[in-house]
Amino acid sequence: MTDTAEADDMREVPDGVREADAPRDSLLARFGNDRPLKLDAGVALSPFQIAYRTYGTLNAARSNAVLICHALTGDQHVVGVHPVTKKNGWWETLVGPGKPVDTDRYFVICANVVGGCMGTSGPASTNPATGKPWGLDFPVITIRDMVRAQAMLLDHLGIDTLFAVVGGSMGGMQVLQWAESFPDRVFAALPIACATRHSAQNIAFHEVGRQAVMADPEWRGGRYHLEGTNPRRGLAVARMGAHITYLSDAALHRKFGRKFQDRENPTFSFDADFQVESYLRHQGISFVERFDANSYLYLTRAMDYFDLAADHNGVLANAFKGTPTRFCVISFTSDWLFPTSESRAIVHALNAASARVSFAEIVSDKGHDAFLLEEPEMFGIVRGFLDGASKARGLTSAKAG
């Protein structure tokens, strides 16, 4: 550690303190001016901090680390009670003791992404130069920047090679970026429900969400933290729109159909007559309690800019040329946001690069969100893939050793 970086600590912070600067139930790695994060935008971010959580025990050989990359609205609270929502961790279906990503065997790390709002530096964090929230002065970040920051965290933790990097959606993009940027640091990669580029349709949906935020008068050109307002309505609408893209027609129909909400007949008004309306409103409202509107703009932008092939003259296979990493790509039949065709494109590129790749499409009617839900077939595949990889890696089944 350098003199500018303080030791990590598990912070005890009273309610009401802004999560962006002082995240609860998280570890904090601080990087001083001597260790700037060089961003794709051409500027350096320093000082900055990364909020993260770990589960399980790092073995003596430091060879059993699994990095979980979270999705757009996720955070470092993979397992355990979330300090803001008080709900369970977002991937407790997959990660934990005895789960497919078994914390009895692996040392699991998950860090809030750069640009996020749960303790890693982002637009809601305090700009050390001014002592005020960054707002739109925060530099635009990319998926590659997120991965660079995670690599700095691993250096800080003294972990050279990850046994596996696992993530879905935007997390899957980070997994692919990890394999491209640091092939020798990734033994196994598990990109789920993702793509190597954001499609025009996906960018379009994100733009609608951003415009909803910016159209809220409380957004104040991104200066709402300074002016004591909060663009809740705009962010809630953005979330409602996005949430539809995470589901499927079949899932919505099964869950809600045309059922009315607590009433027998339509009210002939614009109340939330239908259950699906009520559900979406709830999704929107609960989201703004835990998420920063500017952060939403930055992270959606990062996904839009993602295009791995573009960094290799349009030839995706060149992104993985000679890769030593073994891959397992997973998609879901009803995911229309990141359809199977996108995963197939990843697999084609990996084949062309002679990479060791497995690919499974899972039948589910739950849409894009399926990767977060109870999908036993996915669990079996993740477990089998990691088991096979751990044998190849020479990991014993016991924990720390």
Added chain:
Amino acid sequence: MLSRTDPKLTANIARTPGGARVDLVLVADMVERGAKVLDVGCGDGELLRLLSERRDVDGRGIELSREGVNECVAKGLAVIQGDADTDLADYPDDAFDYVILSQTLQATRQPRVVLEHMLRIGRHAVVSFPNFGHWSVRLQLLFAGHMPRTEILPYSWYDTPNIHHCTIKDFVQLCAAIGVKIEKAVALNAWGSPLRLNAPWWFWNLFGQQAVFLLSRKN
């Protein structure tokens, strides 16, 4: 395309005392130890498992059926969902030491193109297929007058995945036509025993129920 997970096909193939399918053991024995292998139409991964246990190979698989793929991946095998007819084109030249097509050739739409791709991707190809020249097949057509149904070709003509049947003789001619060298060939009788090595082709063509060929490119 046919899936090797198909119980209708696999139930009637002879097995070794250890429980492994004789044709797969034969295929596995043609592969050099430690080689890099692509198994096209890998079914539930039985051959890949055999190859990794007996020959210590770096094995990959392609399988058409989703169930087969997901079963393989859950076993830790590197398998993708794909079709021999369309997806072999994605692989670069010389990516593998061996490309294996076991009990699948007759179910491909373009057997010749598939075979050419196999020998482009791999230095060697191993192909096994049911011999349509077997005496029992010939007798059924000659005397019963209907499309043959046998232990390893159990389908009716209207629902068979096998659209390009060939005899051992036909296959040898295809190899000659595309300039492929036959390194080794074995024909198995209905009990899974290899036929005499020095028997002439016509004998194999009549009494071989299945054939396994090891091929390489002609220089």
